[in-house]
Amino acid sequence: ALSIGIVGLPNVGKSTLFTALTKKGGLAANYPFATIDPNVGIVDVPDDRLGKLAEIAHPGRIVPATVEFVDIAGLVKGANEGEGLGNQFLANIRETDAICEVVRYFKDPNVMREVGRVGAFVDPAADADTIMTELILADIQTLDKQLPKLEKDAKRDKELAPKLEVAKRLAAWLNEGNRAATLDMTPEERAAAKGLFLLTMKPMLYVANVDEDMLGEELEPIDGVTPIPICAKIEAELSELDAEEAAEYLESLGLERPGLDVLAQAAYKLLGLQSFFTAGEMEVKAWTVRQGATAPQAAGVIHSDFERGFIKAEVISYDDYVELGGEQGAKAAGKLRMEGKDYVMADGDVVHFRFNV
C-alpha cells in the first residue's frame, strides 16, 4: 500500500496528530489480526458517496477506503549530517510515497518551538524552510553518492545516458536550493529521476497546526501550496468521543467536519489514488486504485483471480447509479456499460467484474 510520512520539527504537534489519526482510524475494526508497526496508522478516507450508495443498496455494512500514515518523528536541523538519529529518519521518509509536513501555527508559550531556541514561538515559513533545506541537502548527498558510478556505467551502457543527464541537471538544481520535483522534466526524464530515490521528488502537503480561533482563517501558501488548517489538540479530543458527542462538539466549534477527514482525503489524492465501488446487499465498499488504472487492474485489487480471468466489467457511473436509484434503474435506462480490458477506471465507478476461474 502507498503511504504518506508525517514529518516536521520537534514540538509542532506530530504525535498529537498521529495519535488522533490512529485512534480514529479503522485500524482495530478492519485489521483485527494484523500486526501493525506502531508508527503506521491506517486511516479511513471518509467519502460522502458511500452513504448515498448505502441509501440505495441497503447493505449490511459500509467499508471505506483507507490510507496509510507513517509517523516519522524527529527530523531536526542537521539531520543530513547524520546528527543524532537524523539518517534513520531520512531513510524512513525514503520509504514513503508522499510527505505530510506539520508546521506549527499555534502560539502556546508553554510549548517551546524547538529545544534551545529563543525568540518567537511561531514562524511557519522559517520552519518549513528548515525542513526543506534538510531534505534538499539529503538529496544532494544521495546524488553525490550515485553520480560517479552512474558516469562510469553510462560509458559502457548507452541506455543510462538520459538518467545520467537528468541526475546532473538535478544536482545543479538542488544546489541552487530548489526541490527536485520543481525541475522542468519530460515524462521520460521524470521516470528516470524516480530511480534516483530523491526525497524532494515526493508529492508533499502541509498541515498548519493552528490555534482554535484560527480555524476559519485564510493561510498564506507554503512553497506554493495552501496548508490544510488543523487544530491537533481539538482533533485529539474529538478522537476520544463517540460519533454523537463528536458531532455536537464539531457543531459547537462551527466546523463542518473534522480536520482529519480533510487530511485523509487530501493524502489519498496526493498519493494519486482514487476509489471505485462495489454495492450489494452484503456491503457497500470503496476499493482503491491508482488514477489511470485499467479495469483488470481494478479487478485485481479485489482478488488476483479476478485479474487473471478478467472477461469484462459491468460499470455504472456513480452519478447514474444515484440518479437512477441503483443497478436496476441504471440498467433500464441503458446506463450499465460493458467495459473491456483497456477501460480506464473513472473515479466513483460502481462495478461488477465478470471473470473466468
Ligand code: GDP
Ligand atoms: P511533536 O514533537 O511534533 O510530536 O509534538 P507533540 O505532538 O508531542 O506536541 C508537542 C506539545 O505541543 C505537546 O505538549 C502538545 O500537547 C502541544 N500541542 C500539540 N498540538 C497543539 C495545538 O494544536 N495547540 C496547542 N496549544 N498545543 C498543542
